[in-house]
Amino acid sequence: MPHLIRHRHATREHWRLLDAAALKDWRDGAFESGIQHAGVLIPLALWLEQPKEQRGAARGAFGVVLQGDDEPGALAADLDRIALIAIEFARFNDGRGYSIARLLRQRFGFRGELRAIGDVLRDQLFYLQRVGFDAFELRGDQDVAGALRAFGDFSETYQAAVDQPLPLFRRRIA
Amino acid sequence: MYRYDAIDQRMLDERVAQFRDQTQRFLAGLLSEDEFRPLRLQNGLYIQRYAPMLRIAVPYGMLASEQLRKLADVARRYDRGYGHFSTRTNLQLNWPRLEQVPDILAELASVQLHAIQTSGNCVRNITADHFAGVAPDEIVDPLVWCELLRQWSAFHPEFAYLPRKFKIGVSGSPADRAAVEIHDVGLQAVRGRGGAIGFRVLVGGGLGRTPIIGQIIREFLPWPHLLTYLEAILRVYNRYGRRDNIWRARIKILLKDRGIDAFRDEVEQDWTACGRDGPATLTAQEIERVGARFTLPDYRELPARCDTLERQLATSRAFALWYERNVHPHRVAGYAAVTLSLKRIGVPPGDVTSDQMEAIAALADRYSFGELRVTHEQNLVLANVERSDLHAVWREAHAAGLATPNIGLLTNIIACPGGDFCSLANARSIPIAQDIQRRFDDLDYLFDIGELDLNISGCMNSCGHHHIGHIGILGVDKHGSEHYQVSIGGSQGPRATLGKVIGPAFGADEVATAVERLIDCYLACRASDAERFIDTVRRIGIEPFKEYVYASPHPTPTRDPRALASA
Ligand code: SF4
Numbered sequence: 001m002p003h004l005i006r007h008r009h010a011t012r013e014h015w016r017l018l019d020a021a022a023l024k025d026w027r028d029g030a031f032e033s034g035i036q037h038a039g040v041l042i043p044l045a046l047w048l049e050q051p052k053e054q055r056g057a058a059r060g061a062f063g064v065v066l067q068g069d070d071e072p073g074a075l076a077a078d079l080d081r082i083a084l085i086a087i088e089f090a091r092f093n094d095g096r097g098y099s100i101a102r103l104l105r106q107r108f109g110f111r112g113e114l115r116a117i118g119d120v121l122r123d124q125l126f127y128l129q130r131v132g133f134d135a136f137e138l139r140g141d142q143d144v145a146g147a148l149r150a151f152g153d154f155s156e157t158y159q160a161a162v163d164q165p166l167p168l169f170r171r172r173i174a
Numbered sequence: 175m176y177r178y179d180a181i182d183q184r185m186l187d188e189r190v191a192q193f194r195d196q197t198q199r200f201l202a203g204l205l206s207e208d209e210f211r212p213l214r215l216q217n218g219l220y221i222q223r224y225a226p227m228l229r230i231a232v233p234y235g236m237l238a239s240e241q242l243r244k245l246a247d248v249a250r251r252y253d254r255g256y257g258h259f260s261t262r263t264n265l266q267l268n269w270p271r272l273e274q275v276p277d278i279l280a281e282l283a284s285v286q287l288h289a290i291q292t293s294g295n296c297v298r299n300i301t302a303d304h305f306a307g308v309a310p311d312e313i314v315d316p317l318v319w320c321e322l323l324r325q326w327s328a329f330h331p332e333f334a335y336l337p338r339k340f341k342i343g344v345s346g347s348p349a350d351r352a353a354v355e356i357h358d359v360g361l362q363a364v365r366g367r368g369g370a371i372g373f374r375v376l377v378g379g380g381l382g383r384t385p386i387i388g389q390i391i392r393e394f395l396p397w398p399h400l401l402t403y404l405e406a407i408l409r410v411y412n413r414y415g416r417r418d419n420i421w422r423a424r425i426k427i428l429l430k431d432r433g434i435d436a437f438r439d440e441v442e443q444d445w446t447a448c449g450r451d452g453p454a455t456l457t458a459q460e461i462e463r464v465g466a467r468f469t470l471p472d473y474r475e476l477p478a479r480c481d482t483l484e485r486q487l488a489t490s491r492a493f494a495l496w497y498e499r500n501v502h503p504h505r506v507a508g509y510a511a512v513t514l515s516l517k518r519i520g521v522p523p524g525d526v527t528s529d530q531m532e533a534i535a536a537l538a539d540r541y542s543f544g545e546l547r548v549t550h551e552q553n554l555v556l557a558n559v560e561r562s563d564l565h566a567v568w569r570e571a572h573a574a575g576l577a578t579p580n581i582g583l584l585t586n587i588i589a590c591p592g593g594d595f596c597s598l599a600n601a602r603s604i605p606i607a608q609d610i611q612r613r614f615d616d617l618d619y620l621f622d623i624g625e626l627d628l629n630i631s632g633c634m635n636s637c638g639h640h641h642i643g644h645i646g647i648l649g650v651d652k653h654g655s656e657h658y659q660v661s662i663g664g665s666q667g668p669r670a671t672l673g674k675v676i677g678p679a680f681g682a683d684e685v686a687t688a689v690e691r692l693i694d695c696y697l698a699c700r701a702s703d704a705e706r707f708i709d710t711v712r713r714i715g716i717e718p719f720k721e722y723v724y725a726s727p728h729p730t731p732t733r734d735p736r737a738l739a740s741a
Contacts, residue, residue: 093212095295095335099412102332107448123196123205123213130331143204153192156181158325160454161332167401168181168325169460170453 003144005125006113006135008151010144014137015039015063015086020046041065041086041117048074056081063115068096072104079110087133089118098131105132105162122147126154132162175238175469175545176321178286185329186283189290193217194276201273216296216334218264218289219275227595228267228275229292230282232548234302234320234344235263239535239544244285246531252278257531259516259524261588261639262341263301263548264292268595290328295336297327297408302344303351304549308557310505314363314371316346318465319400322456326401333408337415338423340408341380348668353550355379355388355670356642358425359407364394371397377407377437378429381636385672386426389434391441398456405454406445410437471543471558476508480561495617496568496579504557510564512542512556513549514571515578515586519611522604523589524552533574541567550639551588553581584626584693585611588639592632592649593656599632601649601656601682606630609686614693623693626707627666642666644708645692646673647685658685662692662719663711676720688723695722 004013018040039061047055047064055078063084066072075082085104087097097116104110115135116128122142129151138147160167178186193213200210214220218229230245245265249257252274258266270278282288292299300323307315323342327333333340343357354360360376372394379388395403411425414432429437487494502511514534516524526534534554538546541563542556549555554576559567571577580586587610590596592603607630614620629643633650640646646661657679664673680688693707699718700710711719 092209093295093335094417095333095337096413096417098332098335099409102409103448107444121209123209124335127329127331127334154185154188154329156185157331158185158328159330160452166453169457169463172179172181172460172463 002140003138003142003147004115004135005138005144005147008148010148015041015061015084017065018042018046018062039063039084041084043067044070044074047078063113065117066097066100068094068100070100072100072108075104075110076108079104079108079112082110082112084113084115084135085110086115086117086137089116089120092119092121092124098127101128101132102162122150125150130157130159130161130163175236176317176464177467177469179467182325183283183286186286186288186290189217189288189329190276190279190283193279197272197276212294212335214275215294216291217275217279218292219272220293221597225269226272226275228270228278228289229260230257230265230267230287230289231292231299232263232265232287233324234300234306234317235304235548235550236317237546237548237554238285239538239546241285241287242531242535242538242546244282244287246528246535248278248281249531250528255529256525256527258522258591259526259548259552259554261524261550261552261590261637262292262299263304263550264299265548266591268591293339294334295338295340296334297330297336297340297342300324300327300342300344301352301357301550303347304547304555305351305502305511305557306346306547308504308506308509308511309347309349309351310503311349312347312505313365314346316344316352316361316363317468318461319361319363319373319397320344321464321468322400322460323404326404332405333412336408336412337417338420338425340411340425342404350666350668353639353642353666353670355668356381356385356639356666357388359404360388361400366394366396373397373400375403375407378426378434380424380426381639381641382424383421383634383636384424384426384430385636385641386430387670387672388426389429391434391438397461399450400456401454402449402452403441403445405449406441409444409448410440414440469543469545471545473506473509473558474560476560476562478507480508483561483564486565490565492579493565493568495621496572496577497564498621499579499581499583500577501564506558508561510559510561512559512564512567512571513581514554514556514576515580516553516576517580517586517611518575518578519585519615520608521575522591522594523587523607526554530574530576533570534576537567537570537574551581551586553586579617580620582625582627583620584614584623584628584645584689585620587611587628587630588643589630590632590635590637592630592638596632596637598635599649600634600651601632601658603630603632603638603647603649606647606649606658606682606685610689613686613690622703623697624703624706627664628689629664639666640664641672642670643673644706644711645689647689650679652679656682658682660685660688660692660723662716663708665708674716676716677724691723692719695719 001012199205220227345352346363362374375392376388547555589603593599630647631638631640642664661673
């Protein structure tokens with residue numbers, strides 16, 4: 001099971017991707033409760049295909065996954081029902097997920113867990129947490145202890161972002 | 175010169191520590207080449223043709239003498255005793271060792287220098303007018319804004335993995351010496367109603383394979399919105415810029431695909447929903463704070479006219495020629511700005527030795543408040559020299575090989591490092607520049623030709639800005655051999671234009687002759703001595719030049735324009 005860092009603590013957890021076949025089980029409520037350290041992630045397109053009532057009634061350990069070319073705005077109406085949004089990084093250097101995260105937090109006001117999945121590496125963590133991610137499913141080969149240290153790479157930051165909504169210049173003048 | 179406070183310094187030191195750790199993990203095999211690449215690039219480190227290359231930032235071209243001394247020292251101890259100033263006002267070291275780069279960066283950090291984001295797909299080092307703050311034609315001093323942009327762009331978490339690099343240029347004068355029209359974002363500081371400062375924002379300019387002049391996205395952006403508006407532009411680009419094809423990944427292509435109006439709408443929408451009037455809106459207090467951290471020259475009250483200088487000019491022709499080309503007007507009476515030419519014949523354009531750097535630092539200390547500017551034409555500027563000191567500066571600069579009187583003239587060639595160093599090159603640039611410089615080494619001839627920008631790039635990446643040279647030379651690969659395409663009619667500044675190719679490429683040994691023929695043709699065709707090369711090209715078009723250059727058998731080159739005109 002891959003390492004997950006949540007709120008800067010290491011744990012082990014993996015949520016599998018829900019395919020169309022498993023969708024029925026989910027509809028039947030099979031994932032509703034009692035699932036420890038596991039849940040399902042529903043691709044955005046599949047989620048949007050569900051009837052509105054179904055989306056409205058959804059409960060349990062599920063999240064929606066966005067890819068780099070997905071529109072976070074498509075989830076705007078559902079955000080208060082969704083506990084977790086995962087953004088998948090097909091490649092660690094695909095920067096689109098950073099802007100999607102920031103939009104979800106800042107423009108759409110998403111308050112649930114925002115998890116980076118896919119090619120998630122230690123050297124990107126500092127910036128990822130700045131734009132609003134609070135959970136990171138590390139790629140299998142990553143050193144967890146080192147990854148945890150990465151959050152301390154910088155003790156200060158210049159820009160306004162999600163982790164620190166005030167830019168340095170509004171804090172500097174004390 | 176902006177002086178760091180404790181927080182600026184701490185972040186810089188933390189960055190060095192971060193990169194040291196990353197380098198160690200790379201060397202230990204814990205970080206793959208692919209994973210290390212963007213990290214090292216964003217710390218200025220390329221792997222080049224023969225060795226790594228370290229590109230050190232000179233933020234908006236401002237350099238203190240102690241920084242230049244440190245650069246001299248680093249170049250001597252970690253490299254081969256010289257560096258190369260690039261067209262983005264960075265200093266490149268061509269032979270550092272990868273293992274030593276963290277040490278070099280630590281040394282640089284001790285004088286508030288760094289190599290942050292001088293490469294990679296991120297917001298690059300900001301460039302500005304090299305006469306910022308001293309130019310008489312300036313409407314707004316752009317330096318404070320440049321520093322604000324430096325801080326905002328440094329370690330920006332959202333825009334470190336853009337589709338491609340992102341360059342911002344800032345100018346505060348209508349003369350636009352910062353070439354803002356060829357930047358991903360160009361900021362022209364202007365004054366609105368009641369004198370309020372704002373920015374004309376251009377977007378989507380750039381050279382490279384698809385040269386395009388930037389378009390206006392906002393005629394007047396009030397200054398408080400500078401950062402939030404830029405974030406909106408960058409966010410739209412970050413999300414929708416192409417990532418499937420490196421040649422189509424710059425913002426200019428996105429702009430071309432969407433059209434400026436649709437792009438503007440998207441930016442406005444994002445801005446309104448996510449940033450406008452938010453906490454990143456700049457405050458007068460911050461502008462003041464940053465302004466106050468700039469050391470300002472303590473000008474003396476001087477008469478505008480200096481009789482000693484007039485006498486010196488009247489008695490020394492060599493000094494007068496240098497004065498004509500290398501001395502520039504200043505907004506403060508009794509002062510002038512001086513360009514130290516890094517374009518001496520026989521030396522690669524922009525190259526400077528450690529000894530020279532030290533000599534320049536000493537000049538800056540003695541004559542210009544310890545400050546220097548780097549120009550995008552790859553020269554250095556002493557921005558605040560008393561007019562009565564000009565003769566002494568000239569003598570000392572001359573002794574250090576820095577007084578070639580060629581600013582604005584043909585031999586002030588702008589050239590990228592090309593095939594001698596750069597692994598992307600199709601052809602070498604430096605030997606071509608040297609050939610041309612030798613061909614035009616006669617000062618009378620050079621002055622007679624008058625103002626002319628000649629730019630050389632070793633490949634389509636256009637680091638030598640050949641598209642905007644009055645004469646542009648581009649290295650191309652023709653059946654595996656180095657060839658050079660020549661274009662004319664490009665220009666920088668406001669209403670920049672892109673040059674047009676005159677015909678088939680030349681072999682390396684034919685380029686200087688081709689340039690000479692272009693010049694012969696110009697001298698024969700110009701309407702008066704006051705008509706510059708570029709004016710003639712604009713007036714008569716490229717055809718006469720083309721015909722003349724490719725004519726065969728070729729008329730004997732002549733330097734007498736009248737003889738040629740009547741031929
Ligand atoms: S223009 Fe080409 S050859 Fe010259 S420095 Fe840039 S990439 Fe290298």
